Amino acid sequence: MANDIAVLHQWEVSPFCGKVRRILDEKKIPYKTKNYNGRLAPLAAKLSDVGKLPVLDINGERISDSHKIAQYLEDNFPDRNPLIPENRKEKAQMKIYQDWAGGSLYWYCFYFRFNYDDAWNKTAEYFSKGRPAFEKQIVKSVGRIQYLKQLKGHGISRYPKQQVEADFIELIDQLEETLSDQQWLIGERKTLADIAVASQLHEIKRTSHMADHLTALPSLTDWLNRI
Ligand SMILES: N[C@@H](CCC(=O)N[C@@H](CS)C(=O)NCC(=O)O)C(=O)O
Numbered sequence: 001m002a003n004d005i006a007v008l009h010q011w012e013v014s015p016f017c018g019k020v021r022r023i024l025d026e027k028k029i030p031y032k033t034k035n036y037n038g039r040l041a042p043l044a045a046k047l048s049d050v051g052k053l054p055v056l057d058i059n060g061e062r063i064s065d066s067h068k069i070a071q072y073l074e075d076n077f078p079d080r081n082p083l084i085p086e087n088r089k090e091k092a093q094m095k096i097y098q099d100w101a102g103g104s105l106y107w108y109c110f111y112f113r114f115n116y117d118d119a120w121n122k123t124a125e126y127f128s129k130g131r132p133a134f135e136k137q138i139v140k141s142v143g144r145i146q147y148l149k150q151l152k153g154h155g156i157s158r159y160p161k162q163q164v165e166a167d168f169i170e171l172i173d174q175l176e177e178t179l180s181d182q183q184w185l186i187g188e189r190k191t192l193a194d195i196a197v198a199s200q201l202h203e204i205k206r207t208s209h210m211a212d213h214l215t216a217l218p219s220l221t222d223w224l225n226r227i
Helices: 013-025 036-045 065-078 087-115 117-128 134-152 160-181 193-207 211-215 216-226
Strands: 006-012 031-035 055-058 061-064
Touching: 006 013, 013 065, 013 087, 013 193, 036 087, 036 117, 036 134, 061 065, 065 087, 087 117, 087 134, 087 160, 087 193, 117 134, 117 193, 134 216, 160 211, 160 216, 193 211, 193 216, 211 216
Parallel strands: 006 031
Antiparallel strands: 006 055, 055 061
């Protein structure tokens, strides 16, 4: 595997996998993708101890978790478009944004995808891409039940839809404010903070009705288009 092209094990529609694709693209590292759609999904759990995607095979190593993959790529390809600021304060801010994207925005993404019929139907199409037609029905029924349980366990789906939507809109308004007089979330250049946050928002935009709220914000839209 040492000199082989990198392989990203992914669900194309996962925001964390999208984040890793953007980092690889940014650093111009060639890679192939392997998708775990439809009935292949349980195989993804066997790729690492944690059982989540993304997982990246690169230079003979297997790395899981988008945070760890990002750090590995930065350590091993530091000259190719650095994404982690050297300045300590900016680096600290970057880490907070990255964690916020995974710990908060991700659950909005999850909620808007699985708790609304239209969004779920779109998402199920992505989750079944490239698989035999009958698998789509399995994904649509069994898949959704599992995800709705996770949402309840997290707690977000116990709140009324109106409240979750209002909370999300307030958050993206804060981002709009932040980006109204700066190009990037931190400092003068694109960092992992931009990629981590935008990867969640791109997925919300792609499958949910909240896309309308996102596209109504001019600075945020311009920033998303640059990532
Ligand atoms: N902290 C992880 C989170 C990855 C994650 O939650 N991936 C989801 C897909 S979006 C997953 O694998 N879910 C399957 C599961 O939880 O079993 C990262 O940054 O990579």
